[in-house]
Amino acid sequence: MMNSNPASAAAPGAREPAIRAVGLVKRFGAVTAVNGMTFDLAPGRIFGLLGPNGSGKTTLIRLLTGMTRATEGSATVLDVRMPDRANLARIGYMTQGDGVYPSLTVAENAQFFAAAYGVEGTSQVADVLRLVDLADRSKTIAGMLSGGQRRRLSLACALVHRPSVLFLDEPTVGVDPLLRVQFWGHFRTLADAGTTIVVSSHVMDEADRCDELLFVRAGRVIARGTGTTLRAEAGTGDLEAAFLRFAGEPEAAA
Amino acid sequence: MSARRLRAIVLRVIVEIRRDRPSLALLFIAPVLVTGLLTFILRDTTTPDVHVAIATEGTGPAAGQVVTRLATTLADAGMTVTVAASPEASRSAVRDGTATVAIVLPANLAAGKDAQIALVTQGLDPAGDGAQIQAVSSAIVGSLASSLGAVLPAVVHETVYGTPSEDPMAPFAPAIVAFFLYFFVYLLTGVSFLRERTGGTLERLMATPVTRGEIVTGYTLGFGFFAMLQVAILLVWALGTVHVPAIGPLPDFSLGLGIAVAGSPLLAFAAVLLLALGAVSLGIFLSTFARTELQVIQFIPVVLVPQFLLSGVLFSVGSLPAVLQPLVRLMPLAYAVDALREIFIRGADLSVASLQVDLAVLAVIAVLFAAVASRTIRRDVV
Numbered sequence: 001m002m003n004s005n006p007a008s009a010a011a012p013g014a015r016e017p018a019i020r021a022v023g024l025v026k027r028f029g030a031v032t033a034v035n036g037m038t039f040d041l042a043p044g045r046i047f048g049l050l051g052p053n054g055s056g057k058t059t060l061i062r063l064l065t066g067m068t069r070a071t072e073g074s075a076t077v078l079d080v081r082m083p084d085r086a087n088l089a090r091i092g093y094m095t096q097g098d099g100v101y102p103s104l105t106v107a108e109n110a111q112f113f114a115a116a117y118g119v120e121g122t123s124q125v126a127d128v129l130r131l132v133d134l135a136d137r138s139k140t141i142a143g144m145l146s147g148g149q150r151r152r153l154s155l156a157c158a159l160v161h162r163p164s165v166l167f168l169d170e171p172t173v174g175v176d177p178l179l180r181v182q183f184w185g186h187f188r189t190l191a192d193a194g195t196t197i198v199v200s201s202h203v204m205d206e207a208d209r210c211d212e213l214l215f216v217r218a219g220r221v222i223a224r225g226t227g228t229t230l231r232a233e234a235g236t237g238d239l240e241a242a243f244l245r246f247a248g249e250p251e252a253a254a
Numbered sequence: 255m256s257a258r259r260l261r262a263i264v265l266r267v268i269v270e271i272r273r274d275r276p277s278l279a280l281l282f283i284a285p286v287l288v289t290g291l292l293t294f295i296l297r298d299t300t301t302p303d304v305h306v307a308i309a310t311e312g313t314g315p316a317a318g319q320v321v322t323r324l325a326t327t328l329a330d331a332g333m334t335v336t337v338a339a340s341p342e343a344s345r346s347a348v349r350d351g352t353a354t355v356a357i358v359l360p361a362n363l364a365a366g367k368d369a370q371i372a373l374v375t376q377g378l379d380p381a382g383d384g385a386q387i388q389a390v391s392s393a394i395v396g397s398l399a400s401s402l403g404a405v406l407p408a409v410v411h412e413t414v415y416g417t418p419s420e421d422p423m424a425p426f427a428p429a430i431v432a433f434f435l436y437f438f439v440y441l442l443t444g445v446s447f448l449r450e451r452t453g454g455t456l457e458r459l460m461a462t463p464v465t466r467g468e469i470v471t472g473y474t475l476g477f478g479f480f481a482m483l484q485v486a487i488l489l490v491w492a493l494g495t496v497h498v499p500a501i502g503p504l505p506d507f508s509l510g511l512g513i514a515v516a517g518s519p520l521l522a523f524a525a526v527l528l529l530a531l532g533a534v535s536l537g538i539f540l541s542t543f544a545r546t547e548l549q550v551i552q553f554i555p556v557v558l559v560p561q562f563l564l565s566g567v568l569f570s571v572g573s574l575p576a577v578l579q580p581l582v583r584l585m586p587l588a589y590a591v592d593a594l595r596e597i598f599i600r601g602a603d604l605s606v607a608s609l610q611v612d613l614a615v616l617a618v619i620a621v622l623f624a625a626v627a628s629r630t631i632r633r634d635v636v
């Protein structure tokens with residue numbers, strides 16, 4: 001492995017990491033979904049978890065959000081060891097599925113999750129719907145929205161409590177190119193305002209929008225760095241080819 | 255019709271169902287369980303314990319002799335017999351539960367068909383009363399035929415609570431109200447909560463500071479609201495009689511089933527509501543074991559039908575096979591049916607001990623099931 005100690009590649013600076021994983025392992029019976037991950041993620045940056053389906057990205061996010069307990073090791077978010085229910089008020093999580101109530105309106109969905117996160121008042125709901133460009137759809141029943149609109153609502157529900165850390169599990173799957181550009185615009189705005197964002201994806205062309213990438217394969221972080229440094233290390237101009245080199249697989253297998 | 259396409263469809267259907275293990279299991283187990291239970295209940299129905307209190311309105315040694323002879327016959331038939339001092343004493347023995355049937359012989363017993371023998375039961379459990387009356391009647395006929403000759407007196411059935419002959423629906427109404435409410439509340443909650451699990455919203459909700467207890471309590475109160483409306487409408491419909499006068503060519507008619515209720519409808523409302531809250535938790539709990547709405551429905555023959563058979567809705571609890579008796583004590587529906595009979599027919603209020611027990615057990619079951627349901631919430635979130 002060329003980058004055998006991913007933790008050492010953490011962003012420079014004296015600030016405490018927003019997210020820290022130490023020796024994280026998660027086994028489901030005989031299957032090891034996460035097989036020893038250790039890394040620090042600095043605040044206010046966008047991190048891309050890149051890897052094929054089944055490489056352990058979703059399980060890692062579920063460990064970091066405390067949705068499942070680690071078999072070994074620890075996950076810490078904003079200095080609080082997960083799982084921790086109270087800490088969830090500072091964390092946003094956009095699941096792979098839309099996870100919105102189809103019979104509630106757009107505004108009712110956002111209001112419900114705002115209440116679940118303990119947000120008071122209605123201004124944040126209006127703000128977040130404006131952010132995802134659904135303000136004029138606030139009275140529409142979620143089940144009647146288009147796929148892209150439902151995805152935006154799902155993002156709104158993960159943002160309504162203005163989390164400091166945001167986990168996005170394949171947020172752009174099934175999203176058209178125009179909306180995808182908008183989404184990345186939102187992510188950048190949030191990161192500039194100090195939000196730490198972890199985005200999982202298996203689409204390599206999104207990778208360059210992240211500040212830093214973690215290549216994940218078979219439950220391990222096999223490489224870490226910016227898109228540019230990873231390409232240089234792998235000696236290729238193509239990120240997909242770089243991933244395969246780090247994974248130790250012939251490119252023809254792609 | 256293409257054989258190739260047909261074969262593909264048939265195979266697909268078979269493979270799909272074969273992979274749906276819970277459905278497959280229920281497909282075979284449920285009918286075996288339900289028919290087995292039903293056959294067992296019908297074949298092994300135990301002869302009820304009959305405690306007879308005999309009294310006569312007649313005086314003199316002749317009347318006493320008839321009583322003695324009848325008492326011997328009934329005792330020979332395996333019944334427990336006491337001779338009451340007066341007809342009133344025999345009725346109060348039934349009222350306080352020391353006797354299950356009172357036999358009141360008329361003074362004019364020898365008058366043959368003009369005479370009326372009264373058999374008195376409590377009237378709370380129509381199926382149970384029926385079995386008692388049947389057992390006693392056949393013994394009486396045998397005994398009196400030998401002493402009175404060919405012309406037998408008429409036998410009439412009276413009840414301490416309610417009037418059995420007037421409205422055939424009255425004795426069954428409490429059980430039917432309770433069962434259908436339980437059924438619909440379970441179905442509504444089970445399917446709704448399953449959607450929460452499969453739609454990804456539960457996963458999302460668990461990623462917020464919301465606790466499992468808050469989810470179960472929230473569901474219970476939310477569905478409890480609709481259960482409350484359902485109970486209210488059902489009770490108004492069952493107990494109400496609104497007379498609508500004739501308008502133009504339309505004839506006059508009555509709205510509502512007009513079932514008589516001796517006790518407080520508000521108390522009945524409270525009893526059914528407790529049952530419904532338990533059904534909400536049951537729905538949440540069972541949705542853990544279901545992956546599709548079909549499976550929620552398939553739990554009905556396994557969970558609800560046995561309750562229907564064992565809770566005195568159709569069959570008297572007292573005449574169920576002894577092996578099944580302990581199971582009856584585990585059925586929430588049994589307590590609700592009993593409570594409603596106490597309220598509807600007997601007119602019981604909160605000072606009646608058996609009603610207190612029923613309501614307390616229903617409340618405990620509702621709380622217990624809510625606790626169990628909240629523990630199962632995380633299970634399905636993968």
